[in-house]
Amino acid sequence: MLKHLDPIKAAVFSGLVFAIGSILTPPAHAQTTIPVGICQSTAQGPAKFATALWKGAELVLQSANASAGADGIKLEPVPVDIGNNDPAQARLSFNKAFQVNKIQALICWGTNVMVQNGSLIDEAGVAAFTTSSGVNVVKNSKLTQQIEAVTTLQCAVAAKHVKERYPEVKTFGILYVNYEFGIEMRDQCEIEFGKVGIKLVAAEGHPNAPADLRAQTTKILEAKPDAIYLAPIGGGTVPLGIRAGRELGFKGLFITYTAGDTPDVYNLKLAENNFFFVSHDVPEGAPQSVHEATKSYGGYVGMGYDFAWIVTSLAQQLKQEGKEISGRNLITKLREIQTVKTPVNEYRFLPDGNTVRPLALFSVAGGGRKLEQSLTPSQLQ
Template sequence: MVVLRLRHARIVAATAVMLAMAACGGDGGTSSNTPGAPSASTLKLGVCVPNGPGLAGVGEGIEKGADLGAQKVSADGGPAVEIVPIDTGQLNTDLAMENAQKAVEQNGVQVVLCSGSNVVSAIVPYLERRGVASLLISSSATPYTNGAKLAQQMQALPATEASAMWDFLASGGPAARRVGVLYVDYEFGQSMATAAQDAARKAGQEVVAVESYPQGSTDVRSQLAKVLAANPDAIFLASTSGDDAGLAVRQGRELGYSGVFLSNSGAKTAALSSLPTARDGVYVSGNDVPAATPGPLSDLVARTTIHALLTYDSVVEAGTAARAVGGSITGRALIDEIRRAGGSAPTAGKYTFRPDGSTDMAFGVFRVSASGFEQVHTYTPLAG
């Protein structure tokens, strides 16, 4: 395998591809006609990378997960994968749009792996107009509910996350009759908070308080105090990261709250599990990480976020589809092949892709413990 690191892109290609190109004196612009041979075409894949307070682990997981996925595609016979990072800052939609346009119009990407609900909602319409496929490592349903044809969900939606958690509560989980909600005030947090309230009310529970805090906050004591004044026996944290959830758990315990904390998959990171005060009565929903997950990827997920696995799987899905498509790689052809193959690519997780852009996937609930995250519940049916 050859890894070339460029200023604006990373290319991971099979050595066999490079040698074949050199032997033929070609420039890689045509595909081999040999059955089973790797395509000399290059899959140009844009990857949205966030950074900033509370998002460093997410960004690292995405970048390194993409590299591991490209290595897997290479090991399986190609095609060459060119990774084009798309800097989205602290989920800044203007910056994301500017850099997505550069990736499409200057680098010629055929597919974009996009995270951040507000970023997804902002750039997917542009990608659709340009014929670029998008794999959404995000819990936003906005693109395909708005009619996007080239977008496929790679993460569970808020309703699924909430359903998994409340299915756990109804199946022997902690008793919760009075529920408070604390959420980060941006699109994902708002959607997740709404889904949690809907699930609680459907279960016959009373939602006693709902408070929000700005993204990037370093102190949520005032919001927590308002929630605690309503005397909840469970607090749902609609968080973008383990840093956010960990902050709320730590400060909640400091304020004297000894009840249960519940949260979503974004919180399932080492920043939460390494917090001593989180090791009693803290539960998060999240994607299953199969026991057969390759060691480097499993370690990366444990150190960063589930975004690492979702990015890895997205790259493998796109690369496998590109190999099947052959020489002419387009966004339309990639999405059609991903849906036709029905989740048969050699990904770490398991997915069933629906024609409307939604996706079924393995999901569960995890308890924070001294050893990390212990799975205590599997949610079925799987609904994306």
């Protein structure tokens, strides 16, 4: 069990190098540094995800640093700015991270960011872990591996839960961010909810980081849906959507995916009734530090922790086998192993870049998330 660590802002990382020490035992004369990139964003929702990813990675790296030897293999976290989920800005930052910082692994989100820069990732030979739910991300890069559940699975899990727990729901509307990811989520949820007999009766798109959602919500409510699925890129847009609906008199069910797994949603009183989201559980046996950080920073803490843990574990195995610790070798080793169990989660990393990972369903109560149901990879697969 890891010792609890006080919160430290992600910016501290830019000047720090954390040793991995006793996990990896190279000869005394050798020292290897593995730069790893963690995306950062100015977009309202993803900025919160970025903080959670940093915090999760920090827990692994500082724990390893506490027992590190002077000549151990080291991880060097590198912030990678993708702006307002902007593929062009991401390309500039990726190039710098690849060419100047020489990162070997990356964790990033944004369906448009990752799809449009997939070839760049492959050219650089970087092991990319994506938190995007877009099904097309791994199709555009041979070295990109999902670490998040894709839209198809997110929608299927939500639809099954509604069918079982909310039998009165026969129709739904969807409020989605009007670009590639949101459109994909809209289409996949229509299919998956349709499979269980719940009909899509209205869909309205909104721009990234909207100031208000009343106009779109009003149009959806004209169709009298029993439930509304929120498919933004995350963060503040989820409470904005819930507020708009409740203020306009909607008393039905609100649903979202991991975008709703943030403290601003936990602290929203309006979310304590007729609302649930699909996201990542932190099981009882996980390090206490991950539990505590999740309360403060949201559900992406566990994903940041797992990213850092997996990279260090893969690097250890490559070192023991006398192989170069490179992005290509990290991904190759990962797909050879396939099933990886971290102190938090169990993943099945498939050779095509897709991944089966645990999911859970949560409601909100008392300023925190309340676990309703956990789903293992076996149940999901």
